Amino acid sequence: MSSPLVAPPVVKTQAISCPNCGGPVELRGFGHxxxxxxxQCLSILDTSTPEVSILGQIQEAQRRTLLIxxxxxxxxxxxxxxxxxxQTRGTSDGDSWDEYLLFNPYKGFxxxxxxxxxxxxxxxxxxxxxxxxxxxxxxxxxxxxxFRHFSGAEATTSFVLGEFPWRVKVGEKVVADDFIHPPSxxxxxxxxxxxxxxxxxxxxxxxxxxxxxxxxxxxxxRGIYLNQPSPHAKGSGPWGTFFLMLLLLVGLAxxxxxxxxxxxxxxxxxxFSTLDQKNDPAFVTPxxxxxxxxxxxxxxxxxxxxxxxxxxxxxxINDDTGTAYDFGREVSYYYGTDSDGAWSEGSNxxxxxIPAVPPGRYYLRVEPxxxxxxxxxxxxxxxxxxSMNYSITLRHDVPNYxxxxxxxxxxxxxxxxxxxRSRSFEVKRWMQSDYPPITRGSNGGD
Amino acid sequence: MRFPGYMIYSMLLLTGTTWAEYRxxxxxxxxxxxxxxxTVRDNPGAYRSHYGFYxxxxxxx
Amino acid sequence: MSQPTSNCPNCGAPxxxxxxxxxxxxxxxxxxxxIRRDLVLTNVGTVxxxxxxxxxxxxxxxxxxxxxxxxxxxxxxxxxxxxxWNEWHxxxxxxxxxxxxxxxxxxxxxxxxxxxxxxxxxxxxxRGQAVELQNATMEVSTLTVAMYKGFEGELPFPYYxxxxxxxxxxxxxGRAFGTLDYSENPPLLFLxxxxxxxxxxxxxxxxxxxxx
Numbered sequence: 001m002s003s004p005l006v007a008p009p010v011v012k013t014q015a016i017s018c019p020n021c022g023g024p025v026e027l028r029g030f031g032h033x034x035x036x037x038x039x040q041c042l043s044i045l046d047t048s049t050p051e052v053s054i055l056g057q058i059q060e061a062q063r064r065t066l067l068i069x070x071x072x073x074x075x076x077x078x079x080x081x082x083x084x085x086x087q088t089r090g091t092s093d094g095d096s097w098d099e100y101l102l103f104n105p106y107k108g109f110x111x112x113x114x115x116x117x118x119x120x121x122x123x124x125x126x127x128x129x130x131x132x133x134x135x136x137x138x139x140x141x142x143x144x145x146x147f148r149h150f151s152g153a154e155a156t157t158s159f160v161l162g163e164f165p166w167r168v169k170v171g172e173k174v175v176a177d178d179f180i181h182p183p184s185x186x187x188x189x190x191x192x193x194x195x196x197x198x199x200x201x202x203x204x205x206x207x208x209x210x211x212x213x214x215x216x217x218x219x220x221x222r223g224i225y226l227n228q229p230s231p232h233a234k235g236s237g238p239w240g241t242f243f244l245m246l247l248l249l250v251g252l253a254x255x256x257x258x259x260x261x262x263x264x265x266x267x268x269x270x271x272f273s274t275l276d277q278k279n280d281p282a283f284v285t286p287x288x289x290x291x292x293x294x295x296x297x298x299x300x301x302x303x304x305x306x307x308x309x310x311x312x313x314x315x316x317i318n319d320d321t322g323t324a325y326d327f328g329r330e331v332s333y334y335y336g337t338d339s340d341g342a343w344s345e346g347s348n349x350x351x352x353x354i355p356a357v358p359p360g361r362y363y364l365r366v367e368p369x370x371x372x373x374x375x376x377x378x379x380x381x382x383x384x385x386x387s388m389n390y391s392i393t394l395r396h397d398v399p400n401y402x403x404x405x406x407x408x409x410x411x412x413x414x415x416x417x418x419x420x421r422s423r424s425f426e427v428k429r430w431m432q433s434d435y436p437p438i439t440r441g442s443n444g445g446d
Numbered sequence: 447m448r449f450p451g452y453m454i455y456s457m458l459l460l461t462g463t464t465w466a467e468y469r470x471x472x473x474x475x476x477x478x479x480x481x482x483x484x485t486v487r488d489n490p491g492a493y494r495s496h497y498g499f500y501x502x503x504x505x506x507x
Numbered sequence: 508m509s510q511p512t513s514n515c516p517n518c519g520a521p522x523x524x525x526x527x528x529x530x531x532x533x534x535x536x537x538x539x540x541x542i543r544r545d546l547v548l549t550n551v552g553t554v555x556x557x558x559x560x561x562x563x564x565x566x567x568x569x570x571x572x573x574x575x576x577x578x579x580x581x582x583x584x585x586x587x588x589x590x591x592w593n594e595w596h597x598x599x600x601x602x603x604x605x606x607x608x609x610x611x612x613x614x615x616x617x618x619x620x621x622x623x624x625x626x627x628x629x630x631x632x633x634r635g636q637a638v639e640l641q642n643a644t645m646e647v648s649t650l651t652v653a654m655y656k657g658f659e660g661e662l663p664f665p666y667y668x669x670x671x672x673x674x675x676x677x678x679x680x681g682r683a684f685g686t687l688d689y690s691e692n693p694p695l696l697f698l699x700x701x702x703x704x705x706x707x708x709x710x711x712x713x714x715x716x717x718x719x
Contacts, residue, residue, distance in 0.1 A: 010714040011561065029561065032611060032612075048590065107704050108611065129680060165611045242452075252463065317486065323479070324479040325479075326479055355470050355475065356469060402472075402473060403473075407460065414452050415452070
């Protein structure tokens, strides 16, 4: 097809001489740049017209060191970019961050922002996010994803270097708002004429160093950045597994409760008086059988004590093997009423668990003890006498439920620990926002 | 399964609990005394309790 | 698509309109702006040389939008206070005409909406105003005052000697994009959406020194 339209030649890069210092100024932006800051003398040049004029000057004292030099090329997600501009902006709080302008003649412009070792790869966003409100706080939504407002502040440009596709000025102010959905961030910049949006993705410094083949190491990140992804539990921890295991544990407990014999092998009621203590208060029970497998034995002593105290010394003795299990139990129960109302302390019964008792013929040795002086005064003999009635019940093949409680507690520890750790990361994150959480130990921000 | 370590840990816990339960163990072991003679049945007062100490029978005859 | 050939009314050189509905073009030899009405060509002035331009799109660039192929047949360059941008005239294989705007390498495709919608006038329009359209309500996000810097190729309507035109950008949440063009009265409405460079799958783009 013959055509009078002739394809223009390959677009060439330009270099001009700085009208102030005469030094070379390389133009890598193929004519996109409206403003260029000369690297040698820091003059701000207007390149929107062929006659390059001087707009202003940046003080040499303001000069900052760039971590990525202008002109450096790198590949991010398979796309080549070149650093053509740099600016530093800050808020009145004293926070300041750096921005590296990346350029690709087909794809356009991107930014690498850096703050205390935290990097973000930022793309200008044309579709406008919709404003929503989440839990009383401002938020925006884009393509179905909600970004929560983190902070808003006035940002002032404090230093500029290289080329920019807009007219830069030192001291230029915008109102910057950040909305986060880690690892993404949506930022808006509002001037009196317009609002521009951009979308950033948190990028580890190591990736940037690799992409741009930079020597040395990236600066170590300090603190937690707005949209830094949490390194802790994906989601909130293994709670699903926990509840499943808890259910299994309960099932196990029910199983053992059902299939344990839980037989009463001995039960008797006795009475005791401190008068017996002069003689021998100890006695033995008749022999009884523990049948079946090696299992736990539960002894319950139930008394009629009221505002009194007793101690029992027990021994479960195997008549055939001569093995004895020694243990003691204290029973104390006090109650009354005072200005706050009724109160009670202790219990009038006590239980003991003897584990892994092999089957066989057993008897129980019992030695009760009471405090005579706490008893009634016998006017005739002028001595105090304390007494009680009590019953002893022995059950064989009793499940030891404390194992289940222990297992449940141990099951709980990892998800709770992981949740606390993940929570504390988020609390630290939001402490720097416009909505710092009030930490009371039980609930952080959200 | 996002937390394989926890799954293994909880399986071990449940297995351990089942075993302890089956064997009738307890977390608070009770003092065991060996070789208690049959004469204790005739003279219970002579028996010295080992609750808390003395793993051997030290009572009188 | 018929490609009638005529002669430049100024210098007589053969002038070809690639696109049958083209109304304006430039003579590549003497740089006259030629307006065509039916088969009559009129010379109305001289087109200025376009300054060196960094857009990767050029005349005859091809691309795809919404599954339909298009070709770039013309260009309008606008200049405003913050720089300049291109409006590339694109023609689809079914003859439809659209605009691919290229501002600092951010792209949007839009189409002229035929009249009938009531639009705020140039005196009425203001930033933040809600504009009721057929399918949605959009908000005026920016007001720009611009002038033509030049043109290239073939355009669907005549334009020249216009300066200080007002444009209102229309936005809504999402990708939809619109423009109110106040260079005519009543204003022209263009509606479309923001597109990514990759989605246009463009071929026959310009080459840049040092870039593959």
